[in-house]
Amino acid sequence: MSTALVDPDAVSEVEEHDDTGVQSFLVTFIIRRFDPEVDAEPRWVDYDVELFSTDRVLDALHKIKWEVDGSLTFRRSCAHGICGSDAMRINGRNRLACKTLIKDLDISQPIYVEAIKGLPLEKDLVVDMEPFFASYREVQPFLISGSAPEPGKERVQTIKDRAVFDDTTKCILCAACTSSCPVFWTDGQYFGPAAIVNAHRFIFDSRDDAGDMRLDILNDKEGVWRCRTTFNCTEACPRGIEVTKAIAEVKQAVLRGGA
Structure with a gap:
């Protein structure tokens, strides 16, 4: 069984070709955290995250949870604006994190994220629904219908x-x-x-x-x-x-x- 030799120059050319040149940015997120087992009141915690303009707020939350602080708690499911799980307040407005692009926010200022209002807060960005x-x-x-459709027929509507x-x-x-x-x-x-x-x-x-x-x-x-x-x-x-x-x-x- 032979082992292929790799030309170092060829590798560098591939890496250069794969580099899209898309610029990343350091974005500050200030998230309202609350752990009922520790906190008497919610507190604001800031995180610096490297993101691309095409990333979403949900991507930033994933990066924080997976790479910085695993205790961050939030809901998400489909990540495509269909399930509605990740509704939260972003810069004071109710939005879905999966539909809010970083490029649509002013990243020269911190991005504030907190749980939606009016429902009991359970932990971090999670409320009791x-x-x-x-x-x-x-x-x-x-x-609710008072009559059944004809056998083998659907309920017709114009x-x-x-x-x-x-x-x-x-x-x-x-x-x-x-x-x-x-x-x-x-x-x-x-x-x-x-x-x-x-x-x-x-x-x-x-x-x-x-x-x-x-x-x-x-x-x-x-x-x-x-x-x-x-x-x-x-x-x-x-x-x-x-x-x-x-x-x-x-x-x-x-x-x-x-x-």
């Missing part, structure tokens, strides 16, 4: 009928909209934008027969009327849903007595 999902479940976000609620089918339950709402921060009973959006999706679905029931639920004092139309939720939504518009449409449906 149960109150959020409790509101979501309360609006019964599933199809393109026009589908378009009425198409926007609100895009919700990924990341809680970015709900936790950006000032009313939700101060009133733990408010359903919040995400629950109303998911109620909207079925209230206006022509195949559903429980719209009036959901409208009654949202006509509660902690329902749609708590919305102050600040548009924070619309701005925060990573899926581009017109959340405030959906809430306004639910309010109108309540006043009309039906969708």
